[in-house]
Amino acid sequence: MTLFEKWKKEFDAWEVRAADLSKKVLGSPLVLEPTGALLTAAMRTKARTDRVLGDVWSAVGLPNRRDQERTLRMLTVLERRVIDLEEKLEDAHEELRRARGETR
Missing domain, CATH: 1.20.5 (Single alpha-helices involved in coiled-coils or other helix-helix interfaces)
Structure with missing residues (x-):
């Protein structure tokens, strides 16, 4: 077995373990709920900013x-x-x- 084949085998094993762990962590409500709340807050902030900027543009006459x-x-x-x-x-x-x- 060449050095590359050995490395590839180890990398594939690591990738499988990392994928399993990622699924568990990212699928957890402990991660999903705060992330969802953060995304919701960010979208509300963006919408509010867009409205304010639109009002500013209108006030300036643009x-x-x-x-x-x-x-x-x-x-x-x-x-x-x-x-x-x-x-x-x-x-x-x-x-x-x-x-x-x-x-x-």
């Missing part, structure tokens, strides 16, 4: 993220409508040319 997303959505809709109108206008011009017997 658009917040929601305003920017709404504006982008409206611009996208308007762009699509302009493209559709351009296509319809081009089709109407083409029909008019054909009706007059003109060629391009």
Whole structure:
């Protein structure tokens, strides 16, 4: 058995033991409950911070993220409508040319 094979065998055994221990520790209510509470507190803090920053941006007169997303959505809709109108206008011009017997 080579040195690498020996090391690999020991590493695999360690990995199995570490995985078992990790499952026990991370699945324990003693770990899960405080971790869940910490995550909940962090998410509430983030939500509160986002609201405060949105209010600050609004007070300064700048658009917040929601305003920017709404504006982008409206611009996208308007762009699509302009493209559709351009296509319809081009089709109407083409029909008019054909009706007059003109060629391009």
